[in-house]
Amino acid sequence: MENKSTMVVFNGDLDKAIASFIIATGSAAMGNQVTMFFTFWGLNILRKNESVPVKKTFLEGMFGLMMPRGPENLGISKMNMGGLGSKMMKYIMRKKNIATLQELMETAKELDVKIIACAMSMDVLGITEAELIDGIEYAGVATYLAEADQSRLNLFI
Structure with missing residues (x-):
């Protein structure tokens, strides 16, 4: 087992x-090589905030319209209340000087966290x-499993 974490x-x-990015950046700060594999609804985190013209x-197209676009537009899992819940959470985080999701994502890139978008989920x-977003990799489950096989810690979020 190597000093690797995967999720x-x-x-x-x-x-x-x-939570995913806090764990990833914390693990990377401890000297671990971290791989995050984004699949299905997790891909919405990696979407650009602005619309990109693609055929x-x-x-x-319907999937694209129904899913949130990027980290700024995600709802929370409980008490979303039409978007009010996520606004309240962001406000409290800002008041308590807690890094935003966008800041955590930038820190993850600075710490060389490997971010992989699942090619099959993208296709579906x-x-x-x-x-x-720029600076990520695209691969299938075999790539993730190879990383996880060498990892001491593996999470599913």
Whole structure:
């Protein structure tokens, strides 16, 4: 076993995304190599906030309209209340000087956390590379499993 941590980020809720990046940056700060594998709804965390003009089928376009676009537009898992819950959480975090999800994502990149978008989930949901943030990798489950196989810690969020 090497000094590696891996996690599957399956969920796209704001609170779970924040927890994922806090764990990832904490592990990286401890000297571990960290791999985050974003799949299905977790891919929404990696979407750019602005719309990107790409050709999609009708169903792919519908998925794109129904899913939140990027870290600034995620709801929370409990008490979202039409978006009010996430606004309250962001306000409290700001008042207590807690890093935002966007800041945690930038810190993760600075700490060389490997961020992988699941290619199969992208295909299923009609998400293209152009719609995701820069500086990430694209791979399938075999790549993630190879990383997890060498890891001391593996999480599913």
